[in-house]
Amino acid sequence: MPSTTRSAHLASVARVELFETPIPGVGVRYEFTSAAGDRLGVVVRRDGRRDLVLYDEKDPDACRDTVMLTPEESAALVELFGGTKITERIADLRQDVEGLSIEWVTVEPGRGLADRTIGDGRIRTLTGASVVAVLRGERSIPGPGPDFVLQPGDVALVVGSVAGVQAAQRLLAG
Amino acid sequence: MFAASSASTVLVELGAVLLVLAVSGRLAARFALPSIPLYLVAGLLLGEGSPIALRASSEFIRIGADLGVVLLLLLLGIEYTPAELSRGMRSHWLAGLVDFVANAAPGVVAALILGWGVVPAVLLGGITYMTSSGIVAKLLSDLDRIGNRETPVVLSLLVMEDIVMALYLPVIGVLIVGATVVEGSIAVALALAVVAVALLVSLRFGTKVSRLLDSTSPELLLLTLLGATFLVAGLADKAKVSAAVGAFLVGVTLSGRIAERGRELLAPIRDVFGGLFFIFFGLQIDPADLPPVLLPAMVLAVVAAATKAGTGWWAAKRSSIGRPGRRRAAAAMIPRGEFSIVIAGIGTAAGLEGQIGPLTACFVLILAIGGSLAMRFTG
Numbered sequence: 001m002p003s004t005t006r007s008a009h010l011a012s013v014a015r016v017e018l019f020e021t022p023i024p025g026v027g028v029r030y031e032f033t034s035a036a037g038d039r040l041g042v043v044v045r046r047d048g049r050r051d052l053v054l055y056d057e058k059d060p061d062a063c064r065d066t067v068m069l070t071p072e073e074s075a076a077l078v079e080l081f082g083g084t085k086i087t088e089r090i091a092d093l094r095q096d097v098e099g100l101s102i103e104w105v106t107v108e109p110g111r112g113l114a115d116r117t118i119g120d121g122r123i124r125t126l127t128g129a130s131v132v133a134v135l136r137g138e139r140s141i142p143g144p145g146p147d148f149v150l151q152p153g154d155v156a157l158v159v160g161s162v163a164g165v166q167a168a169q170r171l172l173a174g
Numbered sequence: 175m176f177a178a179s180s181a182s183t184v185l186v187e188l189g190a191v192l193l194v195l196a197v198s199g200r201l202a203a204r205f206a207l208p209s210i211p212l213y214l215v216a217g218l219l220l221g222e223g224s225p226i227a228l229r230a231s232s233e234f235i236r237i238g239a240d241l242g243v244v245l246l247l248l249l250l251g252i253e254y255t256p257a258e259l260s261r262g263m264r265s266h267w268l269a270g271l272v273d274f275v276a277n278a279a280p281g282v283v284a285a286l287i288l289g290w291g292v293v294p295a296v297l298l299g300g301i302t303y304m305t306s307s308g309i310v311a312k313l314l315s316d317l318d319r320i321g322n323r324e325t326p327v328v329l330s331l332l333v334m335e336d337i338v339m340a341l342y343l344p345v346i347g348v349l350i351v352g353a354t355v356v357e358g359s360i361a362v363a364l365a366l367a368v369v370a371v372a373l374l375v376s377l378r379f380g381t382k383v384s385r386l387l388d389s390t391s392p393e394l395l396l397l398t399l400l401g402a403t404f405l406v407a408g409l410a411d412k413a414k415v416s417a418a419v420g421a422f423l424v425g426v427t428l429s430g431r432i433a434e435r436g437r438e439l440l441a442p443i444r445d446v447f448g449g450l451f452f453i454f455f456g457l458q459i460d461p462a463d464l465p466p467v468l469l470p471a472m473v474l475a476v477v478a479a480a481t482k483a484g485t486g487w488w489a490a491k492r493s494s495i496g497r498p499g500r501r502r503a504a505a506a507m508i509p510r511g512e513f514s515i516v517i518a519g520i521g522t523a524a525g526l527e528g529q530i531g532p533l534t535a536c537f538v539l540i541l542a543i544g545g546s547l548a549m550r551f552t553g
Contacts (some may be wrong), residue, residue: 053321061499097515098257
């Protein structure tokens with residue numbers, strides 16, 4: 001039975017499985033279950049506001065509480081949580097370009113492009129997709145050039161068509 | 175001097191009408207009800223035998239009502255991006271089809287039982303089919319249900335209804351003209367082709383068009399948007415595609431920053447002219463025509479509420495939503511409003527079946543209020 005709302009696996013930056021559901025006319029909703037078992041959601045509205053949602057334990061489809069945040073408030077919250085702003089920008093981008101695929105790819109030790117440069121993989125030439133940023137520990141490196149050496153544990157942000165990103169993922173992770 | 179006195183009468187009448195709208199709106203807000211049913215009642219009360227006889231301003235209100243429909247559909251189009259519409263068509267076509275068949279059927283059958291012709295039956299099918307996205311979107315937000323897991327299911331169905339409407343309005347436009355079968359088929363095919371091409375153009379070039387029309391000055395943005403919309407709506411009407419669909423397609427084409435700012439600037443203007451539209455629809459109905467259609471309207475409302483609730487329940491179940499969520503999705507599909515009245519207004523303007531106006535007014539009154547209460551008290 002196909003589900004009406006298509007949830008897509010989005011990110012595994014911190015090994016958190018996020019589910020993404022478009023809400024027509026509103027924006028996109030992301031949700032995940034915390035290690036303690038609470039279900040949390042964030043509605044990213046097109047006008048920049050965010051709804052922070054805590055789901056009900058008895059009725060898992062309903063919100064027990066909703067906190068609406070202005071763009072400034074959510075930026076402040078992100079600062080407090082120590083996050084990067086990349087995810088937020090991707091969410092905006094995804095809504096503008098139909099068919100755009102964005103994936104986080106973790107570089108595993110000894111496989112794929114570990115300890116080699118991005119240029120070595122000829123990712124753009126072969127797949128049409130690009131590595132637009134790399135997360136290394138606490139740092140985020142936007143726009144790494146072809147000479148950039150990938151280290152094991154780096155998380156590369158790949159953007160392109162669905163097929164292109166899949167191919168790039170194979171090159172990067174091996 | 176003559177002109178001056180008639181201008182002053184228009185102002186007095188228009189002022190009175192807008193104040194009546196304001197009072198009805200406040201009353202609705204006070205009881206946490208949608209404003210559409212109260213605007214309708216106000217229109218009914220201002221019609222036959224009311225102390226405020228609207229004469230001088232009737233032409234202005236009629237044109238204002240036309241602009242109201244165009245603006246209603248423009249903002250509906252702005253609400254959705256072309257990407258959302260194409261995703262809707264690809265992933266939700268089955269749910270959309272079930273929604274259409276299950277909920278147009280009560281109207282068509284009722285019209286045939288009442289002995290109306292084929293064309294009024296097609297209209298009544300549309301009237302029972304369309305859920306009011308205005309009422310539903312506002313209530314979902316008021317009730318803090320935007321983050322709920324059943325909400326995307328409901329909104330996806332509403333997106334499909336809007337796509338169906340973009341195809342349905344041109345078809346009834348042609349049917350009403352009463353052409354022969356061959357002429358009619360050609361005209362329908364032509365109208366549908368125009369809609370399809372316009373949708374494709376907005377998918378491909380939406381971003382470019384949006385950039386071209388955008389401006390940082392609110393004044394210039396408003397003039398550009400209104401000018402482009404009225405022009406396209408008028409041309410669409412001349413091509414028998416219906417002005418409303420033209421405006422909807424303009425709205426869909428707009429995306430990004432211009433859509434956000436356009437929505438902010440245009441929403442209050444839509445509310446004013448939309449109010450005139452509901453008043454105008456009420457004005458055309460003689461309250462004496464209401465009692466005879468009351469019983470059929472009530473039966474139709476009960477049946478159409480049940481079929482819609484069934485559709486919502488089924489769609490939510492299909493997306494593996496739990497029972498309380500299914501109940502909420504069922505209730506959220508029930509409210510009918512602006513679209514039912516737009517369709518009935520088209521029928522009334524064409525002078526089809528005289529009962530269609532009064533019947534729709536009763537039907538919408540029952541389901542706008544009943545559906546809102548159902549949403550509020552479910553879940």
